[in-house]
Amino acid sequence: MKIFHTIKELRETLQPLRTQTIALVPTMGNLHNGHLDLVKKARANADIVVVSIFINPTQFGVGEDFDTYPRTLDADVEKLTSVNADYVFAPSVEEMYPILPTNVQVLSGDISKILCAKTRPTHFDGVGLVVSKLFNIVQPNIAIFGKKDYQQLAIIRQLVAELNFPIEIIGAEIVRADDGLALSSRNQYLTETERKHAPLLQKTLQNLANELKTANFADFDNIIAKTIDNLNSTNIDNVRFKVDYLEVFNQNLQPPKADDKGLVILTACYLGDKTRLLDNLEFTRN
Amino acid sequence: MKIFHTIKELRETLQPLRTQTIALVPTMGNLHNGHLDLVKKARANADIVVVSIFINPTQFGVGEDFDTYPRTLDADVEKLTSVNADYVFAPSVEEMYPILPTNVQVLSGDISKILCAKTRPTHFDGVGLVVSKLFNIVQPNIAIFGKKDYQQLAIIRQLVAELNFPIEIIGAEIVRADDGLALSSRNQYLTETERKHAPLLQKTLQNLANELKTANFADFDNIIAKTIDNLNSTNIDNVRFKVDYLEVFNQNLQPPKADDKGLVILTACYLGDKTRLLDNLEFTRN
Structure with a gap:
């Protein structure tokens, strides 16, 4: 398994592999069995599995837990090795966002303004932005998202449909602890x-x-x-x-x-x- | 030269050609020598030249000339044949926009709010949206835009940079009549x-x-x-x-x-x- 921190290196590696099916599993790291289940789904559906680990600042609001969100890259890499991911893309904030705030925004309309957006009003604007960027960087054939973030999954399905991303979105069932708590x-x-x-x-x-x-x-x-x-x-x-x-x-x-x-x-x-x-x-x- | 009206047919045709360099020339049709110069630039820089002809309703404001904008597909096709374009993509409004207005918006920030936007406040929102869609539909390696729409070109360069579209944007010099008037x-x-x-x-x-x-x-x-x-x-x-x-x-x-x-x-x-x-x-x- 190889780890890339720059867009250029990742693209150069993926370029000759584009005749095969590439799956992307976007994550913010701190991986648990829920994430690993997404990676296994990717493994079962594609030839090449790319996992991104990026704690995306634009989806955190002021006063939210961006600074304290757990950063555990070494442990994450070990876990991803164990489920046979091929490539990890772990860019810096500067690599993903040379300019912050960005000028370009990707907005998702009504379904980005309900539910979680009531307390996190700009959260899904950041999600739409970073997912659009990751889709263009990796250019996967398939992308896997968990149903735990149900609203996020609906927003991404809409994004793919309305912007014509040539990507199949697979929604994976929630993985729960034995006592029923959704892993998070x-x-x-x-x-x-x-x-x-x-x-x-x-x-x-x-x-x-x-x-x-x-x-x-x-x-x-x-x-x-x-x-x-x-x-x-x-x-x-x-x-x-x-x-x-x-x-x-x-x-x-x-x-x-x-x-x-x-x-x-x-x-x-x-x-x-x-x-x-x-x-x-x-x-x-x- | 082949003409496609659906996204599916165009994608199926381009899929086996993706080892070659694909150039996209987005137009609204009613082609003049300015457009044909863009196609020639595409021809010189790529193996496969795709020209889109789509009068994009989302970049016209209320009371603007969307309904009366000249629609001349037969003459356009003839001109594109003469400059050796490979494929014309001429979708219907319904093919491009099953739902209008879209839920998803692609906004371009400050440079989309000056100059032309003073009288056409939502024009570049429509441009950002349709160009994002065309990029995802065609997935070109190169896209050619004329410098006559200078603000549009700057907005598209910013869109490509900030959303990481893997596309090289070529800006083509303005083509003018002998007396200096920019062709339009x-x-x-x-x-x-x-x-x-x-x-x-x-x-x-x-x-x-x-x-x-x-x-x-x-x-x-x-x-x-x-x-x-x-x-x-x-x-x-x-x-x-x-x-x-x-x-x-x-x-x-x-x-x-x-x-x-x-x-x-x-x-x-x-x-x-x-x-x-x-x-x-x-x-x-x-």
Whole structure:
């Protein structure tokens, strides 16, 4: 496995390989089994697997955790070797952004302004920008994104469709710990007690999905509001949940209609003071 | 020469040719010798020459000439055959934009908000969008743009640099009629008398450039204002000029500084009631 820090070296290496199928797995590093699952999916679908590791400053807002986001390149490289990635692209901020802020912006419209964007209003502008850059740098045939960042995946699918990137996007199912918690680099911010009770979030989504499967569409708002209230008033071992959002959309992130069958519950929820966890659950109405 | 109306057919044709150098010449059709010069440049620099003909609705504002812009595909195809283009890509609006307005926007920052953008505020947003799409559809190694749309060329160079499109941009010199008028599809909107006096615009830029080459930088504003006044008060054979803008920038479209050597005068000027002509002139200060 080779590691590149410059665009030029990566491109020169990939150029003669372009008759083969190239997969890109974009990450911010600090890799866990969720990421490695994406790499395995890439391995199964392509001849050449490129993993990018880049903590993208333009998707972090002021006061967010850009500076403290865990940087663990050596451990990441070891893990990527173990799952047979071919190339790691780990550029510096200066390599990716000679000028900051950029003049060019890639904006994603309505679906970039809901859910996570309510507390992170420019987050998906940074995502659209860096993903466009990575697509042009690597020029993959396939790119793999996890469904844990469900809104991000929807935004990237839209970006590819509307800008005609010649790239197949594969969405990979969420990888969870045995107790149901979705794997995330931010889980390490949790205290031991918080970690113990964190699976309540996924359990709550499962119960809600079961209820919504057969509920009248007219009752959705009340059922969802009750679920949010329950989470917000939970207090076990002094662990408190505070719902940032918990909403139901159809699987294209459009507001659900009464006759939509495929829906998704999406949530961002604070556990304790500093950890904001994402989770979601797709379900099909009866 | 083959003509394609769908993205799929064009991509399938280009796919096996990607070991060769592919050049793209984006146009809105109604081709004149200026465009054909771009195609010749492409021919000289690449193995495969693709010319796109697409009147892009997203770069026209409300009340502009999208509906009346000349559509002359048969004549265009004949001209492109004569200069040995390989492929013409002439998609429908629906093929390029299944959804309008798009959700995704590609914005170009400060240099998309000056000059032409003062009267056409969303013009370059449409240009950035369609050029990004064409780049992803054709995936050329080279793309050729004329310097007549100087601001557009600067915006595209910035787009390529900041989004890392793996494309070399070649800017081609303006092609002019024998009397100095820059060739443009919109010249056909001119009356015979207007056409006769239209070269005054380029002549004015030449005189201004000669003056600015040796002028004190502190005098630039006054000299430029005087030039604008002169043009606006011109009345020959009842032909009137009305300056939309006439400004001097450095060749990256940044405001000029006293020690900048390479500068450019850019103008948009109405002749008569309905014709807005663009012209520009690069010059070097002594």
